[in-house]
Amino acid sequence: MSKDDRAGEFGPIYLPALQRIRGLWLELEPLVDETAYDDDVAPTELQINLEDGLCDADSARLDIQWSELEMYSFQYVDSDDVNWRFDRHPNTHAPEIHFHRPPEAVTRDAEPSCIDVTEVSLVTRAVHAMWRAAYEDDDMEQLNSVSNPP
Template identity: 80%
Template structure:
C-alpha cells in the first residue's frame, strides 16, 4: 500500500468497515479466491485475492484500507503488474476523492474519482462494479468513467 502521497490525517483503521467490504466482495464476486488481513491482531489492511485479473493477468489482489474518518484506499495489482487505486484522503496532488490510473497508479497521475458516494458498502459496490465492467470488456480506460456508481 502506498501511503506516501497522503497529506493530513488518514485516521486509524476501522475494522468493521473492512469486514463489511470483505463481505460485499464475497457476496458480489465469484472470482474471489481468498480474503485475509495483513495482521491478525491489529489489521491495517484487507487483502482480497482474485483467481483472475484484468486482460491477460492470471491473478489479482485488492489491498484495501478504510479509516475511522471515512478515508479509504482500494489498490488493485495483478500478475501483469498493472496497478490502479481509488482513494479518499487529504493530499496535495488532487481532490480528496481521486483515482490513480493504470498501469502504474502513480501519484502524479491522480485525477478526480467518479465515485461520489462515501458510505462503505456503496463505495465498495462502486469499485466492484467498475472492476467487473472492466474485467468483462477489457478496457482499462473505463475504470474511472462510470457516472455516479454504483
C-alpha cells in the first residue's frame, strides 16, 4: 500500500502487533516458508512468504503493517502478479475498513471489507481464514465474502 493511498493519520508501526501476527500465521498456516521484517532495527512491515499461492501461482507473499492507532494493511502479491489487500486507514476512496479486489488491488476500486472486528488477533484470523478458503477452493471470490469473519 502506498502512503499516498491514505488521507489521514496511519500512526507509527506497532511492533508487538506485528509479532503477534507473525506468531499466528506460523501457528495457523503450514505453507509459511519464512517470515521477515523489512528492517531489523526499526521495522515498518512484516513479510510472510508462502510456499504456494492462489490458483496457478507458485509462491506468494503477504506484506503487513499494523499501527499504534490500530490501522492496518494486509497486502497479498503472488508469482502471477495477483494483488489484493485488506486495509483499515483513513482515505477518500472507501470506508475506513475496506478491501481491494484481485487481480490488481486498484486503489480507486476499494469496497467495504467484510471484516468488522478490529483486534489484531481477530483481524489476522479473518484474513487467514479467507485466504485459506480461497486457496483450498481455487476461488478468489472467497476473499471478502464471509459475514463478519473470523
